[in-house]
Structures are given as C-alpha cells and as structure tokens.
Amino acid sequence: xxxxxxxxxFLSIQEGENLTVYCNSSSVFSSLQWYRQxxxxxxxxxxxxxxxxxxKKLKRLTFQFGDARKDSSxxxxxxxxxxxxLYLCAGARVSQGNxxxxxxxxxxxxx
Amino acid sequence: xxTIHQWPATLVQPVGxxxxxxxxxxxxxxxxxxxxxxxxxxxxxxxxxxxxxGQISSEVPxxxxxxxxxxxxxxLSSKKLLLSDSGxxxxxxxxxxxxxxxxxxxxxxxxxxx
Numbered sequence: 001x002x003x004x005x006x007x008x009x010f011l012s013i014q015e016g017e018n019l020t021v022y023c024n025s026s027s028v029f030s031s032l033q034w035y036r037q038x039x040x041x042x043x044x045x046x047x048x049x050x051x052x053x054x055x056k057k058l059k060r061l062t063f064q065f066g067d068a069r070k071d072s073s074x075x076x077x078x079x080x081x082x083x084x085x086l087y088l089c090a091g092a093r094v095s096q097g098n099x100x101x102x103x104x105x106x107x108x109x110x111x
Numbered sequence: 112x113x114t115i116h117q118w119p120a121t122l123v124q125p126v127g128x129x130x131x132x133x134x135x136x137x138x139x140x141x142x143x144x145x146x147x148x149x150x151x152x153x154x155x156x157x158x159x160x161x162x163x164x165g166q167i168s169s170e171v172p173x174x175x176x177x178x179x180x181x182x183x184x185x186x187l188s189s190k191k192l193l194l195s196d197s198g199x200x201x202x203x204x205x206x207x208x209x210x211x212x213x214x215x216x217x218x219x220x221x222x223x224x225x
Binding site: 030031033035040041042043044045048050088090092098099101102103104 | 145154155157160170201203211212213214215216217218219221
C-alpha cells in the first residue's frame, strides 16, 4: 500500500508554462516535505510545511499543505529548464519515526 | 555548516563479491543516520536507520547489513552481492528528536552488480 500518492508520475512541459504536482494520502501527517533530485545526485530539501492550510513560497515555487494535513501541492510558475528533476514528497507521522516517501513526479522542462 | 559525504560514488562489482559503502557527517553531533536504496530513479526504500552508535534498525530483510562504529559514521555492507542489489544508494542524516524529520542526503553511490 502506497501511503503517499504523487501525481502525475511524469510531466513534460515547455519553458514558461505553469504546472502543479500533487501529493495525496488518506493519512494525517505532522509535517510534509518536498525534495528535488537531479539525476545521479541525492535529493535536496526544498521546503517543510507543518500547519494545515499553510502556504510557503520559494521564488517561483508555491507549496501548500492541505487543511487536514493529508495532502500537499507544489505549483511552479513560468517553469525553466533548471526546474527539471524528480520531485519527491515525504510525510512525517508522530506515530512513526521515519519519513514516508512518495514515488515522485519526474518533471522535464524543455527550452 | 553540516556536510555529509558518501563514497565511493560509483561501484561495479561481480556477483558474490563483498560490498562496503561509507558515509560520514560533519558539523553535527548525535545525528540519526539512514541508508536508502532508490531503484530506477524513483521512490526511496529505507534499508537501515540508526539513532546512535551500535544501534541499527533494519526495515527490510535482505542481503545487506549496516554498522555505526562512530557517532558520525555509517557503513553499508554485504558479504556476497546479488544481482538484485544493484541500485542507487543514499545515505542521509537528520536531527535526533527533530519534530519534522527533515533529511539531508549524501551524493549517492551507484552500485552495479554484474
């Protein structure tokens, strides 16, 4: 059973387009994190959201945590080729010490 | 600032040979340490985690083992590699008792078993 479902799995867009990727679960998380991973490298933490309904912005990236703390979204405005990579969401639960990772969304932004 | 380094970056090994991947963390004390495996550039599978020296928890029964001989050193080993052990191995650390469990990853080690 995949506790964190990410969609879409793959996304190929042109430079300048906007996009949204989703991370959904039936479980409640105490916090949720987004990572970006480039080929051949380790994932890099982008943001952590903690409060239900929280919105965080990182330049052209906007992250939102659902009110019920079961889901999250990542919106990228005016995507650039440098945004290309695998976007992973990971949830933390109080009852479980380790993070639960989604399978990721592989984003390709073409110039 | 904290840094994490793992090596080797790339490894090609024959079936049945031993394995040792090393990971060290600098700039922090008493971290939680983790080994993950990532197949085909996708989801992360937690293999081992450690909350202290000599304390190892295994998440998935398999051909691998882990050891933590020092506070900031984590080693992934195998006595005899299988073809199915091929993959991208990632070491990570987090703050012990951190509320959000944020992970900081190493650069990864690509293992190919032939």
